[in-house]
Amino acid sequence: MKLEIKDLHVSAEDKEIVKGVNLSINEGELHVIMGPNGSGKTTLAKAIMGHPELSVTKGDILADGKSIVNTKVNDRAKLGIFLQFQNPVEVEGLGLMNFLNAARGSIHSDMQFKDFMSEVKNSTKKLSIKEELVGRSLNFGFSGGEKKKIEMLQMAVLKPKLAILDEPDSGLDIDAVKTVAENINELRQKNKMGILLITHYSRILNYMEPQFIHIMKDGVIKKDGGKDLINEVETKGYKL
Ligand SMILES: Nc1ncnc2c1ncn2[C@@H]1O[C@H](COP(=O)(O)OP(=O)(O)O)[C@@H](O)[C@H]1O
Ligand SMILES: [Mg+2]
Incomplete structure (x- = not known):
């Protein structure tokens, strides 16, 4: 899928948070967004998925050339867009397997x-997810790291064409960061999945081949570059 974001402005509760973002992601490309807290990265991610608490006030989002700004979240998911939440929600009473199976049924009928069961089994093993978690309510009482891995399990089952990953590495221990990175790489290779990855840390990027780095600040992309930009941020911070 080719995703194009054109002069995108996004507001929440009448406050403008994303203030004119332009970004183009071609099939299979890996784009990374870094930037200080509160710069609008999560808001951008949610707006691409169509989060109902946000409104697009100007600009456009195109998936394979077609505008999706008025497309519902579930229809965006059916097009192959996936959002991994920075803070996944806990839903007591909703069985993780029921949830996964319902999502699989809607997206890959x-x-x-x-095949679904063997995918769950494989990915659970690859991601080192404790088996007992799969029998529990969605994210309910899970640790931060466990929640992040469950998001990756969802991605493995849903096989999106474009994955928006909002800090998949936060809350993970060193080994888990590597595991998660390898999982993302594998899906990227197998499915030509495009990725928009938001992170604060270069560690996860050591296991990946990021082609495009973007620094977001105050609701806009202030700087674009290649891998070198990661080292620049590591040494100088975001004072660009
Ligand atoms: N639903 C919302 N209502 C009001 N303000 C919000 C909402 N969501 C985010 N914001 C504000 O928008 C700014 C950017 O937030 P966010 O997109 O989460 O930034 P980042 O992910 O870069 O840390 C913050 O100041 C945050 O408090
Ligand atoms: Mg965020």
Whole structure:
């Protein structure tokens, strides 16, 4: 999928947070957004997915050339867009497997149940997710790191064409960062998945091949560059 973001302005509760972002992600490309807290990274991520608490006041988001700003969240998901939440919600009473299976049914109705089960089994193992978690309520009482891994499990089942990953590495221990990075890489290779990855840390990027780095500040992308920009941020911070 090709995603194009054109002069995007996004507000929450009448406050403008994203103030004119331009970004283009081609099939299979890995783009990284870094930037200080409160710069609007999560708001941008949620706006691409169509989060109902946000309104796009100007600009456009195109998926394979077609505007999706008026497309509902579930229809964006069916197009192949996936959002991994920075702070995944806990839903007591909603079984993780029921949730995964319902999502699989809506997005990949042609996927056989046994293939779904083996995908869950494989990915649970690859991600070192404790088996007992799969039998519990969605994220309920899970640790921060466990929640992040469950998001990755969802991605593995749903096989999106474009994954927006909002700090997939935060709250993970060193080994888990590597595991998660490898999982993302594998899906990227297998499915030509495009990625928009938001992170504060260069560690996860050591295991990946980020092609495009963007620094977001005060609601806009202040600087674009290649891998070198990561080192620049590591040494100088965001004073660009
Ligand atoms: N639903 C909301 N209502 C009001 N303000 C919000 C809302 N969501 C985010 N904000 C504000 O927008 C700014 C950017 O937030 P966010 O997009 O989460 O930044 P980042 O992910 O870069 O840290 C923050 O000041 C935050 O408090
Ligand atoms: Mg954020």
